[in-house]
Amino acid sequence: MTDTKYSLDEIRLRLNELDDQLLQLLSERRRFSIEVAKSKVETSKPVRDASREQQLLVKLINNGKDKYQLDAPYITKIFHTIIEDSVLLQQNYLQNLANPQQSRKPLARVAFLGSKGSYSHLASREFFSRKNTELIELNCDQFKEVIKTVESGHADYGVLPIENTSSGSINEVFDLLQHTTLHIVGELTQPIDHCLVATKDIQLEKIKTLYSHPQPHQQCSEFLSRLSGVVLESCASTADAMQKVQELARDDVAAIGHASSGKLYGLQSIQSDIANQTENHTRFIIVARKPVEVSTQIPAKTTFIMSTSQEAGSLVETLLVLQRYDINMTKLESRPIMGNPWEEMFYVDVEAHKDSESMQLATQELIKITKYLKVLGCYPIDNVKPVIPDLNA
Amino acid sequence: MTDTKYSLDEIRLRLNELDDQLLQLLSERRRFSIEVAKSKVETSKPVRDASREQQLLVKLINNGKDKYQLDAPYITKIFHTIIEDSVLLQQNYLQNLANPQQSRKPLARVAFLGSKGSYSHLASREFFSRKNTELIELNCDQFKEVIKTVESGHADYGVLPIENTSSGSINEVFDLLQHTTLHIVGELTQPIDHCLVATKDIQLEKIKTLYSHPQPHQQCSEFLSRLSGVVLESCASTADAMQKVQELARDDVAAIGHASSGKLYGLQSIQSDIANQTENHTRFIIVARKPVEVSTQIPAKTTFIMSTSQEAGSLVETLLVLQRYDINMTKLESRPIMGNPWEEMFYVDVEAHKDSESMQLATQELIKITKYLKVLGCYPIDNVKPVIPDLNA
Structure with a gap:
């Protein structure tokens, strides 16, 4: 770039062109990601290959630095999104192959x-x-x-x-x-993401009545304690609260809800991030009714419930089985069994495909030492864990 | 794309080319972002223009859908990162102009x-x-x-x-x-992001001793309770813990730390996301020693401390002053004053430039009703709030 002055309009025109080219490249990259998935159908290789992703990211970071003056955090953030999209796309492709009936239903x-x-x-x-x-x-x-x-x-x-x-x-x-x-x-x-939404961009001190479901009320208690003279009205849901504000169409009422939801009711966010705990x-x-078939090439989670005997240590014994087969447990929750106040039902999420060898062997052992065991489902893991670039390697 | 089969190598070659083009575009886009900042120096317009960002994002989403079969969530995520980068870059440019002395120090x-x-x-x-x-x-x-x-x-x-x-x-x-x-x-x-790091990719059940600072210990208590027979050893810091594991160079020890930090000690993450509360x-x-000058064109935060009289309601009175001037308070914290057990010092963060008209007026009023008030600093806000695309407009 020379030192010639651009007008703001010229700069924005150029930015628009660049953004359009970016979209085009992202679209083309997606098509080739599907080609990768197709080739993996034949080789039965897993969708994710951590060492290749690591290699790719480090190369991109080095190229970005040397050739394009881009910094590592920026490249990492952009390509985490691109890799995540590519992984989800490939998983979706393989899932559609594994579930031909569902994939034919567009509705x-x-x-x-x-x-x-x-x-x-x-x-x-x-x-x-x-x-x-x-x-x-x-x-x-x-x-x-x-x-x-x-x-x-x-x-x-x-x-x-x-x-x-x-x-x-x-x-x-x-x-x-x-x-x-x-x-x-x-x-x-x-x-x-709790926001304060209203019919137009009013000042906080104008608000006289605030509509909300009790749970968001509680989750935003710190912010609300700073509003003085506001009457809090409870509604059956955040959606009801927003509908109420839309119907009233006054500029002294507001609701707590998600910014996107507010838009469905013609409301705008006048204050975002109002929850006590910002990450929620x-x-x-x-x-x-029917279970889904999960391709063995993609990361899967299995949820099962079980009840163990009332002997001390019987729960620990079941957890040791999972550990022995190197199965990672992501959740363990206990709930009383209805009509049977002395027993507990355990809900377990594990990062494993129900048909994997380790899970099959673990399940066989678990059946022997539990009173009841039922698999509620095996399904693709929702989140794509990002690869951390190892820049010292 | 025709139905011709590509080999995996061919596909990856093409993906590499596309990624290189992406980097080039991102780099060019950055140069034009700086041009935007330059033009704003003359017009004194604020860096962020929510309505323009909104417009831009909606246009990109529509174009992406119509021309390139890309979905809204993907485009939003990618362009939130690009817009964030562009805003930070422009802020940095303006901050360097406002602080010529600091900006000349590369070390x-x-x-x-x-x-x-x-x-x-x-x-x-x-x-x-x-x-x-x-x-x-x-x-x-x-x-x-x-x-x-x-x-x-x-x-x-x-x-x-x-x-x-x-x-x-x-x-x-x-x-x-x-x-x-x-x-x-x-x-x-x-x-x-707490991880379990070790000298090599060992299985969890192999771990005999785990080194960590007590705080991460506590923050990962749920995960740790599932490891049986592991001795927990306290260290002065997470860094010390990792250094210990590096020195021991054994395959039955691990530490809790950040994956990037682990890499500085030649350790690898064998389990990520082990904290009870995943968002931390x-x-x-x-x-x-010297305050920073904050360009009035960029979002600023001001931190001040104050002590109020012991009369009931005197804190509320100060908060009402901020509310009256529509100044958003992002943090309020009270701490006892050392050597004066009956008084409290309040720490307040507000989203306002200390030289803005509303903040100047509010400060004048606050000085009158507080016993002590001192501005600790005015500085650029760290996080770039993403614009939520309004697709119903």
Whole structure:
């Protein structure tokens, strides 16, 4: 670049051209990622190859520095996103091959809790948008209704929140899973980003009434304690709260909700990140009547429930089985068994394909030492763990 | 793309070419971002223009969909990173103009707690790498020593952790800030990602001794409770723990630390994400003898301390002043005043430039109603808030 002065319009025109070229390259890169997946179908190699990703990233960082004056953190961040996308795309391709029936359905009926803009609604949209599936959305009032709607065949899938980083596990869903015939076919972890939304960009001190579900209220208590003279009104859901604000169409009311949800109700975010704990995620599971086939080439999670004998140490014994087979447990949760107050049901998530050799052997051993064991599902792991570039190698 | 089969080597060659083109475009885009900053010097417009960013993102998403079959979440993620980089680059350019003396120093002496690979060390490197500054690193044993090293002129900057999402505020640092003549000149928020690191990729059950600082121990208690028969040994810091494992060079020992730090000690991560709370961030402040000039075109934060009278409601009165001037408070922390057990010192962070009209007016009012007020610093806000694309507009 010479020292010639560009006008802001000229610069923006050039930036637009560059951005369009970026999109084109990203699109072409995706097509070749699918080619990689195709070649892996034949070789049965796993989708992820940590040493190759490591190599690729280090080469990109070195090239970026030497040839293009780009720094390592920037390149790492951009290519973590690109690699994540490529991995998910390849997994999706292999999953479609493994589940030819589902992949031929471009339309799915999905049941979830709450109305338009609820966190479950946003999660449903995100999960199926990755699969290029159009949705028919079925709003339910209760978790139980979500399960029933799928069990009865009125919906193909149900989306249920299962745990939240700030408020913990959602016990009701765990208890329902004990008795359903449905299978877990997927998972999704979603950031819960509480914002204050209103009909227009009003000042905080103007707010007289704030509508919200009690849980977000509690999760934003520190921020709310700083608002003086505001009346807090409880609603059945964050979506209801936003609908209320939309209907009132006044400039002295606001609701707590996600910025994207607010937009569905024509509301705008007047203050973001208002939660006490700024990092807040909810994990959702997707349930269906039929289990999903998981390609052995992609990282899988298996969820099972079990009850052990009441002898001391019997739980530890089961965990030692998993450890012996080098199976990583990502979650362990215990819930009382309904109608049997002295026994506990354990919910276990492991990072393993249910058909892998180690998992098969572990399951055989577990069956011997537990009173009850049932696999709730085996499904692709939602998050793509980024490779940390080793720049000293 | 036709149906011709590509060999995996051919595909990878093509992917490499595409990645190189991506780097080239990102580099060119950066040069034009600097041109935008140059043009803004003359117009005095703020660096961020939310409505233009919104427009840009929506256009990219629409183009990406129509022309290139790319989905909105992917484009949003990639361009959030690109926009963030562009904003930081422009801010840096304007900050260098506002601080000509500092910007001419390509070398800085930085004091921080702990040795090679401590979280403070990683934070120092990241903060100054963004500024293209080479570092002379000065390891300190105590927070007090960090402050003294800068006050005495032996270091140009000090890097201090101030709060952590899982363990809260770091009181010792707050207390030191009450009595120092140093100014806060910057901030940095860093993810704390605890991993298990070892000399080679050993199985978890092989580990006999685990070295760690007590805080990571506590933050990873759930994971550690699942390891049986492991002896936990305390060290003065995570860095010391990793050094110990490096020196022992045995395959039955491991340490808790950051994967990048582990690499500085030739260790590899054998298990990542082992903290109870998976989202864990530490906020660091950067202190120096001279305050930094913050361009009024970029988002700034001001930190001040104050003590109020002991009358009931006097704190609330000060907060109402901030609210009246529409100044957003991002942090409020109280600490006892040393030697004066009945009074409290309040630490306040606000999203405002200290020289802005509203902040000037608010400060004048606050001085009248507080017993003591001192501005610790005004500095650029570290994180670039992403624009949420409004696809319904």
